[in-house]
Amino acid sequence: MTTEYKYGEIEDWADVDVKTGSDFMKLTEGDNVVRIITKPYQFQVAWLKDSGGVSRKVRSALSKDCPLVKRGEKLQKRWYVGVIERRSTACRILEVSSQIMAGIKNHADDSDWGDPRGYDVNIKRGAPGSQPLYSVLAKPKKPISDEDKAKVEAFLKATDFQKMVKPPAPEEVAERLAAIDGGQAPAHGSQARGGKPTADPNLFNFDQEQL
Numbered sequence: 155m156t157t158e159y160k161y162g163e164i165e166d167w168a169d170v171d172v173k174t175g176s177d178f179m180k181l182t183e184g185d186n187v188v189r190i191i192t193k194p195y196q197f198q199v200a201w202l203k204d205s206g207g208v209s210r211k212v213r214s215a216l217s218k219d220c221p222l223v224k225r226g227e228k229l230q231k232r233w234y235v236g237v238i239e240r241r242s243t244a245c246r247i248l249e250v251s252s253q254i255m256a257g258i259k260n261h262a263d264d265s266d267w268g269d270p271r272g273y274d275v276n277i278k279r280g281a282p283g284s285q286p287l288y289s290v291l292a293k294p295k296k297p298i299s300d301e302d303k304a305k306v307e308a309f310l311k312a313t314d315f316q317k318m319v320k321p322p323a324p325e326e327v328a329e330r331l332a333a334i335d336g337g338q339a340p341a342h343g344s345q346a347r348g349g350k351p352t353a354d355p356n357l358f359n360f361d362q363e364q365l
Contacts, residue, residue, distance in 0.1 A: 177313070179239050179246035181288075186277040188248065189298060190270045191306050192236035194255065197319040200227040204334045212330050216321040221328045231255075234315055238302055240274065245309035247318075257290025267292055 198214045200222045233250040261267040274293040
């Protein structure tokens with residue numbers, strides 16, 4: 155998603171934006187009901203241990219020059235999907251693991267359900283350590299409201315999923331690996347295209363979920 159950074163005087167009070175938070179949805183324990191509003195956008199990551207034994211996620215450059223490939227690290231597929239988060243009623247970006255994607259795809263491949271954009275799904279998260287950690291349950295088919303359609307249109311206009319999943323340059327991956335090997339995270343923005351800060355927390359967060 156393109157983030158616009160503003161500074162200086164704002165001419166009109168109506169233009170003041172006090173909203174905070176992330177456009178990314180975090181799955182919490184229990185029910186997470188969403189309406190999927192995009193096709194999936196795929197990328198690949200590897201999970202590495204830092205000097206303190208903490209798992210760190212690194213996006214692959216997806217080329218023979220990628221330091222992860224050269225090191226023989228195992229790459230895992232991940233996906234971004236746009237969703238309406240029913241809890242907040244807002245449009246969000248959800249990162250999907252292979253376990254969750256398998257559950258969504260099972261419904262998509264079922265002729266009784268089809269395209270998951272036609273119904274809500276409940277991504278249920280179990281307690282820590284439970285297996286499987288996630289399960290996907292389809293809700294009855296129901297068209298989205300006109301209000302939701304307007305939210306989706308604005309969200310998709312402002313969100314460039316294709317840019318978000320563009321592989322980082324090998325040099326950016328190498329910088330990330332050097333920081334992990336040194337026991338620290340790189341400064342925010344070091345893996346962002348053009349050296350600008352990024353709205354994508356997955357370059358820097360250290361969530362240890364690897365499903």
